[in-house]
């Protein structure tokens with residue numbers, strides 16, 4: 001019997017040991033411990049096939065986990081599905097649409113199928129959702145004439161027909177052009193400002209960096225890291241770039257100060273900034289100190305910069321592989 005606890009009260013999504021092995025034997029999700037704080041925009045990041053969709057399906061009660069458990073808004077899934085799911089909007093793998101109905105009629109019909117939706121407010125809610133996702137002008141077109149991006153927007157509109165505490169979006173910008181991506185990202189930020197927790201999966205690193213406060217990184221069904229985006233990016237070292245007509249001297253001085261992986265390209269010297277040691281006495285070496293050391297040694301520094309470590313650097317550092325953005 002499961003104990004009643006206060007666990008998960010301030011987390012919108014929480015999983016413990018969540019595992020899915022498909023019937024063919026494929027271990028798609030392997031002992032996943034996710035913790036999505038309420039109020040966050042949480043990026044669920046991983047290359048194609050890393051288990052994101054499988055996880056989302058388990059969270060939403062669409063498939064049974066092989067083992068482990070999941071909580072949505074503090075309630076166990078799939079047991080509490082009936083009471084929890086009305087508080088959760090979801091866009092999963094391209095929404096099911098009636099191709100011969102217009103976008104607007106699709107939403108009216110979708111809302112009519114929702115027993116928790118108030119029919120008296122249906123029409124204005126549908127119009128508001130269409131406006132929100134930028135589909136008002138195309139609302140009278142048949143859904144079969146919609147582009148993939150328009151279908152995505154319509155699916156998002158369906159998720160927004162009612163106020164939600166949590167939105168679960170599987171690759172929400174999939175199929176959108178850059179302008180459409182920007183619009184959806186700003187919509188996500190807006191929703192977050194209104195207090196909705198947004199859990200979105202993506203294989204696009206820069207997307208996660210642009211909109212998310214927190215992220216989890218998946219690879220091959222396993223969770224590799226999770227935390228705030230700033231923490232994750234800080235886990236990898238930034239790169240230093242110096243432009244100088246004295247590259248050999250610059251390399252010597254930088255090496256003495258712990259810079260590694262030094263590369264000379266004409267007058268451009270780059271290297272990995274040293275990571276502060278775990279000891280408390282190890283004051284982190286500031287890029288400015290390195291610049292001063294170069295100048296003291298008579299190196300003519302024409303330009304000096306430290307490139308901020310990105311989530312991509314962190315991902316590569318964590319997985320030891322590049323990020324596959326194919327598909």
Ligand SMILES: Nc1ncnc2c1ncn2[C@@H]1O[C@H](COP(=O)(O)OP(=O)(O)OP(=O)(O)O)[C@@H](O)[C@H]1O
Pocket residue numbers: 022023024026027028046047048049050051052053054055203
């Ligand atoms: N119904 C299924 N039966 C068997 N294996 C499956 C099934 N669905 C997914 N898989 C496998 O499980 C693994 C994880 O797939 P999943 O779709 O969850 O990954 P993903 O990160 O969402 O990738 P994508 O972005 O391509 O959807 C993959 O190896 C996939 O081939």
